[in-house]
Amino acid sequence: xxxxxxxxxxxxxxxxxxxxxxxxxxxxxxxxxxxxxxxxxxxxxxxxxxxxxxxxxxxxxxxxxxxxxxxxxxxxxxxxxxxxxxxxxxx
Amino acid sequence: xxxxxxxxxxxxxxxxxxxxxxxxxxxxxxxxxxxxxxxxxxxxxxxxxxxxxxxxxxxxxxxxxxxxxxxxxxxxxxxxxxxxxxxxxxxxxxxxxxxxxxxxxxxxxxxxxxxxxxxxxxxxxxxxxxxxxxxxxxxxxxxxxxxxxxxxxxxxxxxxxxxxxxxxxxxxxxxxxxxxxxxxxxxxxxxxxxxxxxxxxxxxxxxxxxxxxxxxxxxxxxxxxxxxxxxxxxxxxxxxxxxxxxxxxxxxxxxxxxxxxxxxxxxxxxxxxxxxxxxxxxxxxxxxxxxxxxxxxxxxxxxxxxxxxxxxxxxxxxxxxxxxxxxxxxxxxxxxxxxxxxxxxxxxxxxxxxxxxxxxxxxxxxxxxxxxxxxxxxxxxxxxxxxxxxxxxxxxxxxxxxxxxxxxxxxxxxxxxxxxxxxxxxxxxxxxxxxxxxxxxxxxxxxxxxxxxxxxxxxxxxxxxxxxxxxxxxxxxxxxxxxxxxxxxxxxxxxxxxxxxxxxxxxxxxxxxxxxxxxxxxxxxxxxxxxxxxxxxxxxxxxxxxxxxxxxxxxxxxxxxxxxxxxxxxxxxxxxxxxxxxxxxxxxxxxxxxxxxxxxxxxxxxxxxxxxxxxxxx
Ligand code: SF4
Numbered sequence: 001x002x003x004x005x006x007x008x009x010x011x012x013x014x015x016x017x018x019x020x021x022x023x024x025x026x027x028x029x030x031x032x033x034x035x036x037x038x039x040x041x042x043x044x045x046x047x048x049x050x051x052x053x054x055x056x057x058x059x060x061x062x063x064x065x066x067x068x069x070x071x072x073x074x075x076x077x078x079x080x081x082x083x084x085x086x087x088x089x090x091x
Numbered sequence: 092x093x094x095x096x097x098x099x100x101x102x103x104x105x106x107x108x109x110x111x112x113x114x115x116x117x118x119x120x121x122x123x124x125x126x127x128x129x130x131x132x133x134x135x136x137x138x139x140x141x142x143x144x145x146x147x148x149x150x151x152x153x154x155x156x157x158x159x160x161x162x163x164x165x166x167x168x169x170x171x172x173x174x175x176x177x178x179x180x181x182x183x184x185x186x187x188x189x190x191x192x193x194x195x196x197x198x199x200x201x202x203x204x205x206x207x208x209x210x211x212x213x214x215x216x217x218x219x220x221x222x223x224x225x226x227x228x229x230x231x232x233x234x235x236x237x238x239x240x241x242x243x244x245x246x247x248x249x250x251x252x253x254x255x256x257x258x259x260x261x262x263x264x265x266x267x268x269x270x271x272x273x274x275x276x277x278x279x280x281x282x283x284x285x286x287x288x289x290x291x292x293x294x295x296x297x298x299x300x301x302x303x304x305x306x307x308x309x310x311x312x313x314x315x316x317x318x319x320x321x322x323x324x325x326x327x328x329x330x331x332x333x334x335x336x337x338x339x340x341x342x343x344x345x346x347x348x349x350x351x352x353x354x355x356x357x358x359x360x361x362x363x364x365x366x367x368x369x370x371x372x373x374x375x376x377x378x379x380x381x382x383x384x385x386x387x388x389x390x391x392x393x394x395x396x397x398x399x400x401x402x403x404x405x406x407x408x409x410x411x412x413x414x415x416x417x418x419x420x421x422x423x424x425x426x427x428x429x430x431x432x433x434x435x436x437x438x439x440x441x442x443x444x445x446x447x448x449x450x451x452x453x454x455x456x457x458x459x460x461x462x463x464x465x466x467x468x469x470x471x472x473x474x475x476x477x478x479x480x481x482x483x484x485x486x487x488x489x490x491x492x493x494x495x496x497x498x499x500x501x502x503x504x505x506x507x508x509x510x511x512x513x514x515x516x517x518x519x520x521x522x523x524x525x526x527x528x529x530x531x532x533x534x535x536x537x538x539x540x541x542x543x544x545x546x547x548x549x550x551x552x553x554x555x556x557x558x559x560x561x562x563x564x565x566x567x568x569x570x571x572x573x574x575x576x577x578x579x580x581x582x583x584x585x586x587x588x589x590x591x592x593x594x595x596x597x598x599x600x601x602x603x604x605x606x607x608x609x610x611x612x613x614x615x616x617x618x619x620x621x622x623x624x625x626x627x628x629x630x631x632x633x634x635x636x637x638x639x640x641x642x643x644x645x646x647x648x649x650x651x652x653x654x655x656x657x658x659x660x661x662x663x664x665x666x667x668x669x670x671x672x673x674x675x676x677x678x679x680x681x682x683x684x685x686x687x688x689x690x691x692x693x694x695x696x697x698x699x700x701x702x703x704x705x706x707x708x709x
Contacts, residue, residue: 008345009342009373012374065561085345089335
């Protein structure tokens with residue numbers, strides 16, 4: 001299946017674009033998709049600390065933070081949109 | 092003046108009566124100081140002791156109070172804020188506002204903990220403060236000048252010595268625009284609730300301060316342990332270490348759009364084209380306008396945006412901003428995605444002394460009224476008032492500050508503008524304060540924050556749901572939890588009271604919460620200001636603010652969102668979302684209970700006793 005991944009702020013430079021379509025296997029999870037994306041050591045280092053996400057990385061699936069779903073184990077469906085951005089501040 | 096027994100305070104409050112032309116110091120009561128700390132807490136207490144909450148906000152019976160805190164002017168990071176409290180001419184309830192820069196620290200070093208200004212002068216005046224000296228001086232020579240001109244003139248004629256810091260109003264305050272601001276260090280702004288109009292009604296143009304009085308900590312070891320921890324954490328946390336400096340607050344634009352919370356056309360919906368949002372994003376700002384980041388007093392975060400933009404008639408203009416709120420409320424909320432126009436209007440608003448947030452909310456309301464034929468072409472004088480008109484944004488800012496043409500109606504704020512045309516429900520306000528740039532239908536937590544903020548719809552006083560829902564990590568509060576919203580919002584409001592009462596910046600909250608502050612405050616004062624003690628102070632201040640508002644005539648019915656948010660849904664994560672009246676009632680009831688207020692939102696006599704609040708001490 002194909003999902004869309006969108007990048008924000010510094011992640012645009014890291015992943016070389018604003019968004020891309022990503023092919024993942026049936027039954028793939030958020031963690032699987034991110035593993036496919038992180039095809040270099042630098043990319044892996046920026047997103048992951050061990051098996052989990054780094055503290056300042058926020059990943060959202062269709063507008064909901066994956067932390068509030070099932071984390072990296074959240075299953076994907078065709079046409080889903082994954083957004084990857086750094087923690088932001090403001091108000 | 093006897094030596095004040097508590098380190099961290101000077102023990103002096105200045106009282107200026109502009110009707111009498113008198114200014115003199117009075118002792119600060121030590122019990123009051125420790126019960127209300129400083130900043131917002133202390134200023135609220137002193138205001139309640141000075142005015143009748145039912146007074147006319149633009150009359151001589153209103154007053155404003157500016158207070159510092161035991162930490163202001165110390166080496167604590169960001170501790171340079173002054174906090175101002177007054178009865179708001181926009182909302183009719185308590186008004187509270189602060190700003191960064193350096194003025195707050197300079198005020199403290201002039202040797203005062205707080206300043207109360209009451210009465211009204213017959214001619215324009217300014218207040219001049221230095222250690223051991225407090226004077227009321229004529230200010231006719233700067234009346235009519237912008238905040239920048241006033242700053243520069245008054246700083247230059249201060250004479251030799253330490254640099255003088257200026258807090259002043261611009262033409263908008265002089266003309267009693269209900270959302271006029273007070274500015275210091277040129278572009279730092281006490282924006283919300285219309286403090287500039289209160290100053291204008293008193294014919295007070297400026298307060299100039301300078302000084303060199305230092306604060307010594309009672310327990311330097313304890314103070315240092317908190318201060319060093321705070322600085323360490325600010326340098327560790329990604330947001331405070333780098334991200335705020337890189338993108339500023341406008342970095343939020345794209346994210347808030349992604350979570351369907353970015354308002355559009357006076358909150359008619361949250362639908363934007365991605366390419367439009369892109370034109371006003373923090374990234375675009377950083378790439379096209381940003382010259383450099385800047386910092387307030389002792390701030391390692393550095394979120395200020397020093398920018399430059401092409402002028403309307405060629406040439407180049409330099410200034411500061413825009414911030415997230417300004418970008419969205421004078422941009423997409425008005426259907427405008429022209430970052431250069433937004434930036435220029437922001438520059439003008441800073442110079443004229445206008446709150447960009449209320450200006451954007453009021454302009455969006457005017458655009459909807461025009462769309463519905465309730466503001467006709469005969470009133471607009473040829474200005475295109477359709478949604479999307481950058482011309483309206485840039486032209487009306489000056490007309491509003493000067494109350495000319497349609498600007499006279501805008502100067503009254505969105506509520507009075509819409510009510511004057513028989514359609515008060517088209518004003519997107521709570522307690523007549525224009526709603527910030529987060530649609531409350533996209534978060535119950537945010538909705539409750541707007542409803543219960545003491546000042547009306549404010550994300551800084553009411554609580555800020557975005558960081559709770561998306562940046563909380565393991566502690567995330569889901570955005571649609573009726574159950575969790577009341578306690579989450581109470582806690583966040585209390586944290587805001589603490590930050591405002593210590594005179595420190597909100598954005599430190601992205602690195603740490605109360606503990607380092609408790610150690611710094613305890614270390615400076617040598618008193619027990621543990622986290623638990625501070626919580627008691629936070630609850631005391633929240634309840635005293637409530638008492639003020641009830642005294643000003645507010646009721647539980649005012650703790651509600653405009654009809655649009657209950658009646659017209661927006662689409663969030665594929666679901667229609669609104670905040671029904673039943674949901675509002677339920678959250679409100681639970682919130683009152685969490686605060687210890689009765690079902691009508693009134694603090695009970697038992698609570699007032701427990702918190703040792705004497706309601707009126709006048
Ligand atoms: S974070 Fe920004 S607003 Fe806060 S003190 Fe620092 S520069 Fe000023």
